[in-house]
Amino acid sequence: MNSIIQELERRRESARAGGGDVRMAAQHAKGKLTARERVAVLLDEGSFEETDMFVEHRATDFGMADQRIPGDGVVTGWGRINGRLVYVFSKDFTVFGGSLSGAHAAKIVKLQHMALQNGAPIIGIFDAGGARIQEGVESLAGYADIFLQNVRASGVVPQISVIMGPCAGGDVYSPAMTDFIFMVRDTSYMFVTGPDVVKTVTNEVVTSEDLGGARVHASKSGVADGAFDEDIEALFQVRRLIDFMPLSNREQPPVRKSFDTAVRDESSLDSLIPANPNQPYDMKELILKVVDEADFFEIRSDFARNIITGFARIDGAPVGVVANQPQVLAGVLDIDSSRKAARFVRYCDAFNIPIITFVDVPGFMPGTKQEYGGLITHGAKLLFAYAQATVPKITVITRKAYGGAYDVMSSKHLRGDVNYAWPTAEIAVMGAKGAVEIIFRKDAGDPEKLAAREAEYKARFANPFVAAQRGYIDDVIMPHGTRRRIASALSTLHNKQVSDPWRKHDNIPL
Numbered sequence: 001m002n003s004i005i006q007e008l009e010r011r012r013e014s015a016r017a018g019g020g021d022v023r024m025a026a027q028h029a030k031g032k033l034t035a036r037e038r039v040a041v042l043l044d045e046g047s048f049e050e051t052d053m054f055v056e057h058r059a060t061d062f063g064m065a066d067q068r069i070p071g072d073g074v075v076t077g078w079g080r081i082n083g084r085l086v087y088v089f090s091k092d093f094t095v096f097g098g099s100l101s102g103a104h105a106a107k108i109v110k111l112q113h114m115a116l117q118n119g120a121p122i123i124g125i126f127d128a129g130g131a132r133i134q135e136g137v138e139s140l141a142g143y144a145d146i147f148l149q150n151v152r153a154s155g156v157v158p159q160i161s162v163i164m165g166p167c168a169g170g171d172v173y174s175p176a177m178t179d180f181i182f183m184v185r186d187t188s189y190m191f192v193t194g195p196d197v198v199k200t201v202t203n204e205v206v207t208s209e210d211l212g213g214a215r216v217h218a219s220k221s222g223v224a225d226g227a228f229d230e231d232i233e234a235l236f237q238v239r240r241l242i243d244f245m246p247l248s249n250r251e252q253p254p255v256r257k258s259f260d261t262a263v264r265d266e267s268s269l270d271s272l273i274p275a276n277p278n279q280p281y282d283m284k285e286l287i288l289k290v291v292d293e294a295d296f297f298e299i300r301s302d303f304a305r306n307i308i309t310g311f312a313r314i315d316g317a318p319v320g321v322v323a324n325q326p327q328v329l330a331g332v333l334d335i336d337s338s339r340k341a342a343r344f345v346r347y348c349d350a351f352n353i354p355i356i357t358f359v360d361v362p363g364f365m366p367g368t369k370q371e372y373g374g375l376i377t378h379g380a381k382l383l384f385a386y387a388q389a390t391v392p393k394i395t396v397i398t399r400k401a402y403g404g405a406y407d408v409m410s411s412k413h414l415r416g417d418v419n420y421a422w423p424t425a426e427i428a429v430m431g432a433k434g435a436v437e438i439i440f441r442k443d444a445g446d447p448e449k450l451a452a453r454e455a456e457y458k459a460r461f462a463n464p465f466v467a468a469q470r471g472y473i474d475d476v477i478m479p480h481g482t483r484r485r486i487a488s489a490l491s492t493l494h495n496k497q498v499s500d501p502w503r504k505h506d507n508i509p510l
């Protein structure tokens with residue numbers, strides 16, 4: 001018996017050794033943790049149960065028969081985050097550069113099946129060189145098997161990808177189909193084709209960092225939902241994110257005891273809106289003052305900063321927050337902000353997370369750049385996402401709600417459940433100046449007359465009462481009571497039921 005146990009331990013040791021001490025040291029020298037260290041940081045201490053640690057590839061070409069490392073470049077299993085079940089796979093760059101063989105793919109697919117069947121999130125940690133070159137088409141097949149399970153799991157269990165090294169070729173598309181992508185600055189990059197291929201095909205010379213580093217994807221492309229300085233911080237943020245999520249779409253998000261009272265008034269909000277309607281203010285201040293304990297987990301904070309998206313709690317229960325940011329481009333809706341918010345709204349709706357929308361939006365961004373880029377289609381995404389969402393939806397208009405953007409931003413007409421406006425709200429087809437310039441074009445040469453018309457328009461429309469008279473706004477509320485009113489509205493919506501006509505699936509303008 002002793003020798004059998006020793007054999008088991010020897011095999012385990014061999015798997016744990018991965019690609020060996022030299023490669024592990026190289027990993028550390030680059031400022032990166034190893035695959036197993038990452039799992040240990042991510043999960044509650046001692047909770048990791050490893051699966052398939054003895055799996056080996058079956059390739060024989062290119063001398064591969066003599067090179068087998070148990071685990072085959074990916075560490076898989078389940079564990080707990082603050083006591084809640086998650087599945088995790090972590091690519092081991094020390095083993096064949098973390099590259100994907102048929103056997104490696106099968107381990108991930110097995111885990112995806114478990115996560116889907118048992119209703120728990122799946123977290124993938126990427127640090128890999130793409131398809132296992134020695135395996136050819138078997139590797140391509142393995143990728144497609146993973147992609148299929150990503151798609152099947154989408155909207156059923158939360159899927160999170162953490163990029164902590166190279167992530168290229170076949171490796172990028174699995175993260176792209178998950179709900180959230182986090183990257184580590186300076187050590188991770190994602191691209192479909194690397195700098196060498198770029199040079200050959202387009203003659204463009206670019207570094208890996210400039211092509212697909214964390215900064216690029218977190219601020220330019222919007223591919224990444226967050227960028228962090230090092231592995232430990234990124235993993236810690238994944239733990240924080242998981243705390244807001246239900247384990248699957250079969251559950252409600254986890255409620256935790258709040259140390260903040262639901263009826264807390266915040267008197268400083270009464271002076272948040274500047275007297276001059278064109279002067280910006282920081283919408284984040286409002287969010288932080290309204291949510292529990294000023295705890296806000298922002299998603300895509302560096303991308304399309306004219307809209308804010310993120311998770312918070314009200315009276316202990318998770319909510320998704322979407323808010324125009326008047327500090328950036330006056331909070332206008334453009335292609336990027338529409339895409340960013342639409343995806344977030346759909347995530348919240350898929351996972352039973354109520355949506356709180358704070359509105360201060362001057363409209364859609366004009367111009368050829370936006371129109372040529374398909375603003376119509378992208379703006380429609382946000383409209384579609386809000387209209388479709390059946391989770392509780394609370395809207396607070398703080399200042400401007402102009403034109404189509406008024407409709408889009410979770411208006412009553414798109415099934416907003418409770419829609420409030422602050423007394424400072426201006427709900428109209430457009431701003432007063434633009435409006436009088438159009439409807440009183442004949443007075444264009446008479447600035448005095450135009451000014452009078454503008455004042456008249458403002459008095460009539462630059463307020464929340466016309467909308468309130470029609471029931472499009474449920475009440476005009478004092479800013480200081482915003483948290484209390486939102487908490488109260490949310491408490492009425494636990495048993496909300498909405499039905500839609502049967503369909504195979506929708507056809508959102510992609």
Ligand code: HXC
Nearest residue numbers: 096097099128129130131132133140143166168169170171
């Ligand atoms: C097999 C690989 C590998 C791969 C790296 N290695 N990539 N082995 N298949 N795809 C091995 C190396 O041989 C080396 O082994 C070890 O991993 C570390 O690699 P290095 O090159 O020494 O590391 P580094 O200098 O840090 O460079 C990392 C890298 C580079 C940028 C990822 O290795 C690289 O460019 N790899 C190839 C990337 C690629 O073209 N992949 C295929 C993409 S096509 P030793 O034994 O020396 O430690 C694709 C198509 C799928 O994925 C499409 C599906 C839809």
